[in-house]
Each structure stands twice: as structure tokens, then as C-alpha cells.
Amino acid sequence: xxxxxxxxxxxxxxxxxxxxxxxxxxxxxxxxxxxxxxxxxxxxxxxxxxxxxxxxxxxxxxxxxxxxxxxxxxxxxxxxxxxxxxxxxxxxxxxxxxxxxxxxxxxxxxxxxxxxxxxxxxxxxxxxxxxxxxxxxxxxxxxxxxxxxxxxxxxxxxxxxxxxxxxxxxxxxxxxxxxxxxxxxxxxxxxxxxxxxxxxxxxxxxxxxxxxxxxxxxxxxxxxxxxxxxxxxxxxxxxxxxxxxxxxxxxxxxxxxxxxxxxxxxxxxx
Ligand SMILES: Nc1ncnc2c1ncn2[C@@H]1O[C@H](COP(=O)(O)OP(=O)(O)OP(=O)(O)O)[C@@H](O)[C@H]1O
Numbered sequence: 672x673x674x675x676x677x678x679x680x681x682x683x684x685x686x687x688x689x690x691x692x693x694x695x696x697x698x699x700x701x702x703x704x705x706x707x708x709x710x711x712x713x714x715x716x717x718x719x720x721x722x723x724x725x726x727x728x729x730x731x732x733x734x735x736x737x738x739x740x741x742x743x744x745x746x747x748x749x750x751x752x753x754x755x756x757x758x759x760x761x762x763x764x765x766x767x768x769x770x771x772x773x774x775x776x777x778x779x780x781x782x783x784x785x786x787x788x789x790x791x792x793x794x795x796x797x798x799x800x801x802x803x804x805x806x807x808x809x810x811x812x813x814x815x816x817x818x819x820x821x822x823x824x825x826x827x828x829x830x831x832x833x834x835x836x837x838x839x840x841x842x843x844x845x846x847x848x849x850x851x852x853x854x855x856x857x858x859x860x861x862x863x864x865x866x867x868x869x870x871x872x873x874x875x876x877x878x879x880x881x882x883x884x885x886x887x888x889x890x891x892x893x894x895x896x897x898x899x900x901x902x903x904x905x906x907x908x909x910x911x912x913x914x915x916x917x918x919x920x921x922x923x924x925x926x927x928x929x930x931x932x933x934x935x936x937x938x939x940x941x
Pocket of ligand 1: 681682689691709710711712713714715716717718
């Protein structure tokens with residue numbers, strides 16, 4: 672995927688326009704796991720929406736395999752923070768949803784749903800409705816639903832933010848396993864520095880609004896099975912510190928943006 676000098680503005684309240692992203696340029700290789708972090712409001716979700724084709728850039732281009740993205744399509748799956756499952760469909764029927772859109776025959780759909788229920792370790796829960804599942808299980812169904820129609824790219828907008836710490840840790844491991852097994856390209860947004868370093872092959876740090884890529888940090892933690900507790904290694908701490916440093920300056924800049932400026936008349940009245 673190529674994000675080429677993308678600018679995105681929105682109409683501002685009270686007239687004029689508001690720039691969410693500006694001159695954002697970024698290449699993502701096929702099969703890569705990229706994590707995007709940045710201060711609140713810097714345009715992370717806007718960037719993901721552009722990759723998903725849910726919105727169009729004001730200027731610049733977003734390309735997938737050399738072709739410009741002009742709308743949503745089944746070559747990209749999206750997983751949001753809130754499960755966005757259909758409450759009236761069972762887990763299995765939620766997973767089959769995209770396959771119905773692709774007109775996959777019923778028997779084939781059932782086989783694919785079985786495969787993905789197993790991949791996210793929910794065998795035996797296919798006939799449960801969303802309200803009968805825990806938050807972590809619902810998010811697994813959402814991931815399975817996105818994977819089932821076999822998109823090359825998985826776009827994830829803070830998918831684990833609403834979960835408790837233990838469920839989040841175990842879903843992070845599940846996601847890494849699924850990524851290794853399926854070879855998908857994953858673009859993952861998070862507020863968590865630990866989560867970013869744990870998951871990402873590269874971590875892109877965005878600047879305060881308007882967002883652009885400040886720096887891309889390569890994460891090299893060696894073989895994952897070399898240690899039980901990767902998060903406690905000095906390498907992990909060093910990467911976490913680097914991302915934290917980059918982010919700290921941008922969070923400060925974002926906070927300055929949020930402080931209302933003194934009004935001109937107040938200054939002149941002195
Ligand atoms: N449809 C819209 N209309 C107007 N402004 C918008 C719209 N969507 C986003 N924005 C503004 O663009 C900026 C970037 O929003 P975005 O949601 O992409 O940020 P973010 O980095 O994902 O934030 P957070 O980390 O808090 O989730 C915000 O200031 C937001 O208010």
C-alpha cells in the first residue's frame with residue numbers, strides 16, 4: 672500500500688476548513704504488520720478510513736497494488752474498537768456475512784466459517800449470539816468475519832482497547848499467530864506503546880495535528896519463541912523508550928493545540 676502525500680480536510684465549525692492529515696507519505700509492504708501511534712486527534716482513524724476507502728483524500732493518493740483506492744472493497748477487512756457484529760446473527764452467521772455478499776454457496780460458506788471459528792479458537796461457539804459472548808470473544812468473531820472473505824489487508828482501529836488487560840494480551844498473541852499463519856498485511860492503530868512495540872514490525876509515529884509521519888521505528892525483538900516474557904527484555908524496553916520519546920513531544924504539541932488561544936480583543940484590552 673502506498674500513501675502518497677495525502678491531505679485530508681474537513682469543513683470546520685464556523686466556516687473554513689480543518690486539516691486532519693497533511694503531506695502524509697508512507698509505504699506498507701505486502702505481508703507487513705505496521706502499527707500507527709500518535710497523539711489523540713492527530714488523524715489515525717482518518718488515515719485508516721482512507722485505507723479502507725470509507726473516505727477520500729482531499730489531495731494525494733492512496734494505492735493498493737498500484738491501483739488507487741476509491742471506495743470500500745472486499746480486498747480490505749476492517750476491525751473497529753467496538754465489535755460491530757450483527758446482534759441478530761449468530762457468530763457463524765456473522766462470519767458468513769461477507770461470503771454471502773460474495774455469493775459463496777451455502778455449503779462452502781459453512782466450511783469457511785468452521786475454519787475461521789477454529790482459527791480464532793471459537794469452535795463450539797458458532798451458534799452463540801453476540802450477547803452470549805464475552806468482549807474478547809466478540810472481537811475474535813469480528814476478526815474472523817474480516818478474515819473470512821480473504822482480504823489481503825486487515826485494517827484494525829484500536830481493536831483491543833475496550834478489553835481487559837489479560838484478554839488483550841492473549842488476543843495480541845492470537846493476532847500475531849494469525850498474521851504468521853495467513854500472511855496478511857496488517858495496519859493496526861493503538862494508543863498503547865507496549866501494544867505497538869509488541870505487535871509491530873514497524874511502528875509509525877504520527878505528529879500532532881495535522882498528522883504526518885514523524886518517524887518510523889523498526890522493531891527487532893529477535894525470535895519470538897526465544898523468551899517467555901518478551902515484554903521484560905532490555906530490547907523491548909529500548910524500543911518502548913524510543914517510541915515513548917517520539918510520542919511525548921507530539922502529545923505535548925497536541926496539548927498546546929488544545930489550549931484555547933487568548934482572544935485578540937482580550938490582549939488589546941490588556
Ligand atoms: N467527519 C469529520 N468531520 C469533521 N472533523 C472530523 C471528522 N472526522 C475526524 N475529524 C477531526 O479530525 C481530527 C482527526 O480525527 P481522528 O479521529 O482521525 O483522530 P485520531 O488520531 O484517530 O484520534 P483518537 O486517537 O482520539 O481516536 C480530529 O480533530 C477530529 O475531530
